[in-house]
Amino acid sequence: MEIDAAVVEEESGSFDIETVELESPQAGEVLVRVVGAGVCHTDMIVRDQLYPTPLPAVLGHEGSGVVEAIGDGVNRVEPGDHVVLSFDYDDDCHSCRGGHPAYCESFFEHNFGGQRPEDGTSPLSRNGERISGRFFGQSSFATHAIATERNVVPVDTGGDVPLELLGPLGCGIQTGAGAVINSLDPQAGSSIAIFGAGSVGLSAVMAADLKGCTEIVTIDLKESRLETAADLGATETVNPEAVDDVIETVTEYTDGGVDYALETTGVADVAEQAVQTLTQRGTLGIVGAPPLGTEASYDVNDLLLNGRSITGIVEGDSNPQEFIPDLVDLYRRGKFPFDELVTYYDFDEIERAVEDSENGATIKPVLQISEP
Known part of the structure; x- marks a missing residue:
């Protein structure tokens, strides 16, 4: 045809x-x-x-x-x-x-x-x-x-969910939400820093709010996106151009560092910053996709002595046949x-x-x- x-x-x-x-x-x-x-x-x-x-x-x-x-x-x-x-x-x-x-x-x-x-x-x-x-x-x-x-x-659109809306659940929205819900799996009352407030990062903000994170710090260069992050559940927002030191600002907001961080920008320098915002035994998830061959540097002893970990996350570690219908249901209920x-x-x-x-x-x- x-x-x-x-x-x-x-x-x-x-x-x-x-x-x-x-x-x-x-x-x-x-x-x-x-x-x-x-x-x-x-x-x-x-x-x-x-x-x-x-x-x-x-x-x-x-x-x-x-x-x-x-x-x-x-x-x-x-x-x-x-x-x-x-x-x-x-x-x-x-x-x-x-x-x-x-x-x-x-x-x-x-x-x-x-x-x-x-x-x-x-x-x-x-x-x-x-x-x-x-x-x-x-x-x-x-x-x-x-x-x-x-x-x-x-998917069950049920007459109340626009079919044309649902495509981004197949990748970007699924990636951000799944990175938090499936991979990092923060406990209620924990803290998280989300680097980047595009569709992936903002989906992560909504997921962190769903999971009961009490401190959700979102970092981005665009004020309009930071305002959206605040509307969707971010408790603090940081524009790197408006502060002297992003790492220091995030750790001050969270009384010593976050339990979890998520890097969505695909920029190696940002990933290097993100790991330094973690508290002891904190975990950094990497979802941003840089060009093939991109490398980031970490102080091995900083990871070792603080018990920090770094994990790569693809597509929110999702089984789409199960996770996408769940996201549709959460949307229908006004929770996502x-x-x-x-x-x-x-x-x-x-x-x-x-x-x-x-x-x-x-x-x-x-x-x-x-x-x-």
């Missing part, structure tokens, strides 16, 4: 909407009519080839939509179901079998390869030319996407108002959505691609 899709032709190129060809779903695959698609920082770093998905490519990895057709062997969903598209995984390796698909041993191939890992083919082409069309198992910057039964998550982060754009405004995301004018852009 012919569909409209936003194609990135070359490194740092634009997202140009073109007509391309999409195959029918193969065994284990699902054809989804995309209703909404979140714009994420990862789309930009792949556009700029900091992660080497082959170009030309259709990106987009926070899709939501309606199932239109299924391939042989699919039994989790059927045509007409409302779904969120999340990350892909092999469902067979040690991590997947242990309930941690975000740490799939084949994660990179399934999500950044741009092709079916099983046979190297792509469901997308243009005039006979192959286009990478399996970005995060979906390539949802398009009117339709081929996903797999693994990464299609059925992630809609406050979202600004909608028409599909043909994708370049403006990307620009607004990069300059900080919008926290979480969502493309409205078709009617629910």
Whole structure:
């Protein structure tokens, strides 16, 4: 079938909407009519080839939509179901079998390869030319996407939850919320510092509030985002340009340091700062994705003598089939108002959505691609 899709032709190129060809779903695959698609920082770093998905490519990895057709062997969903598209995984390796698909041993191939890992083919082409069309198992910057039964998550919108809103649960929102709820798992009454107040960081703020953290310090350069953080549960906000020393400021606010810290910016210097805000036996979670090969330095004795730990977190260590429906339910109950982060754009405004995301004018852009 012919569909409209936003194609990135070359490194740092634009997202140009073109007509391309999409195959029918193969065994284990699902054809989804995309209703909404979140714009994420990862789309930009792949556009700029900091992660080497082959170009030309259709990106987009926070899709939501309606199932239109299924391939042989699919039994989790059927045509007409409302779904969120999340990350892909092999469902067979040690991590997947242990309930941690975000740490799939084949994660990179399934999500950044741009092709079916099983046979190297792509469901997308243009005039006979192959286009990478399996970005995060979906390539949802398009009117339709081929996903797999693994990464299609059925959701109950119930007439009161906008389907177009839910795409960002597949990556960014899931990452921030899951990093707190699943990975760090702070106890009620504990303290946390969250570095970065984009969609991931603000999702972490909401999750920390849900978990009962009594001190939630949020650090960002944009005052508007710090104001949003305060509205969503942050007890203190810090603009590094307005204080002499971020580490000293955070430790003063929290009477000696935080129990937990979360780094969402992908900036090595920030990660180095974050670990120094921890109290004894504190834990730093790293979710921000810098260019491949980025290194950060830590004083080994500072970690050793204070019992501090650092952990990497992918996709909030989530099992999307369980965690995304939970987040939808929390939203429905008014306990996780992630809609406050979202600004909608028409599909043909994708370049403006990307620009607004990069300059900080919008926290979480969502493309409205078709009617629910």
